[in-house]
Amino acid sequence: MAKFIPWDEFEGDYRKAASRSSYGPPAKSVRVALGALIIKERLGTSDEETVEQIRENPYLQYFLGYKEYKDEPPFDASLFVYFRKRFHKKTLSRINASIARKALDEENKKKSSKSSKRDDDDPGCGSGSNQGKLLVDATCTPADITFPTDLKLLNKAREKSEEIIDVLHRPFRGQQKKPRTYRKRARKDFLSASKSKKLAKGKKRKAIRKQLGYVGRNLKLIDKLSNQVSLLLLSRHQYKNLLVIHEVYRQQKWMYDQREYRINDRIVSISQPHVRPIKRGKAGAATEFGAKISASLVDGYTFLDRISWDAYNECGDLIGQIERYRNRYGYYPESVHADQIYRTRDNRNYCKRHGIRLSGPPLGRPPKAREKRREVKRQSRQDEVARIPIEGKFGQGKRRFSLARIMCKLAKTSETAITVAFIAMNLERWLQNCSFYFFRAICCRFLSLSALKITHTARSMAILRCEFDRCICMC
Secondary structure (H helix, E strand, O other): OOOOOOOHHHHHHHHHHOOOOOOOOOOOOHHHHHHHHHHHHHHOOOHHHHHHHHHHOHHHHHHOOOOOOOOOOOOOOOHHHHHHHHOOHHHHHHHHHHHHHHHHHHHHHHHHHHHOOOOOOOOOOOOOOOOOEEEEEEEEEEEOOOOOOHHHHHHHHHHHHHHHHHHHHHHHOOOOOOOOOOHHHHHHHHHHHHOOOOOOHHHHHHHHHHHHHHHHHHHHHHHHHHOOOOHHHOOHHHHHHHHHHHHHHHHHHHHHHHOOOOOOOOOOOOOOOOOEEEEOOOOOOOEEEEEEEEEEEEOOEEEEEEEEOOOOOHHHHHHHHHHHHHHHHOOOOOEEEOOHHHOOHHHHHHHHHOOOEEOOOOOOOOOOOHHHHHHHHHHHHHHHHHOHHHHHHHHHHHHOOHHHOEOOOOHHHHHHHHHHHHHHHHHHHHHHHHHHHHHHHHHHHHHHHHOOOOOOOHHHHHHHHHHHHHHHHHO
């Protein structure tokens, strides 16, 4: 797998993102940083456990480019945060595209050498004609947050604001009385409402009104204390929480006054204010909270086309995905397989102009002839079956890898974790294909030996047994 990744091509982009400071030890190479992220993603371990796995495993150290085995931690586990920050999602997307493109080239060469046909990537083969299938779809990668409710969010904002009041009042301890925040009463009101099995609409609105009053009172006390002491007493994290609490209070107050249940750029987490609710309409979870991604699949290899924390209509990404396909391979796809939301008139007209068949039945009334209706229905069914691999790829990312729950807390590090998951899936696919061709060659060699007309003597059976053992040793 180490030979699959073009480490040196992206060393310059990685070093530009590193710190320019001359203090401290030198920065780790791109192979150590990216390799550690891939190992973490493939093993499904935490940052600390990944460092321990690398320390005790010589194969993982070889993957990171070390010349000899060392029984010591290669780096501190906290460096994983800096590794994720230094890799921009555009750089990782180019790494992913380079890996997938190289894998597809090698597979095409093996297929062409086996079938004695010209390679599809040959510029003299099919120039100007459409080739291949493009599968597109979108999904949500949920973030690691508790299920948000208005009451729970206001209670968290109240608790964070009380911590800020404690910090700002610390210089006046013993000189003036601490401002009253009614935190015990507020906690009791929250628990009485949140622990109810069936909370009526009127009681829920009353509980939200109480929490809004507590949060508004705390914000007024913070403004009063900020006139006496500097906000520099707060840490960077606490100051960020203060800004988020102001916005949460504004949104919740507006929804309470207007009796609305939705607002633009709604914050659902104090610690991760970049997370937005994504309406998916799925049976298990109608609303998910995380980043929405658009991906395209070509011959089993996935390309991540878009990551957004805001909800968007994925049908607007189809034209860009087709153009990127053309930039990679030099021709348009023969067919595009997508679900119904992508089949807008603009997308249909674009595909018609470029000779691309968009999956699904055409617009208008079905044809009168029975045979034509059956043919349209059969083709639509085949298109739906051909679209299954991209759904399976999302399932692989959420079951086998970490796309089901993104544990990173920052927007940038979360985007890095999502992209690394797709890189790991493409490497896994490439490794499986290489293993398939390798074992097929060994099996063909053994079968050719066993097909010889050899009498069933002890010597002939010993020869076959030795050949089989040698094949197993090669494996």
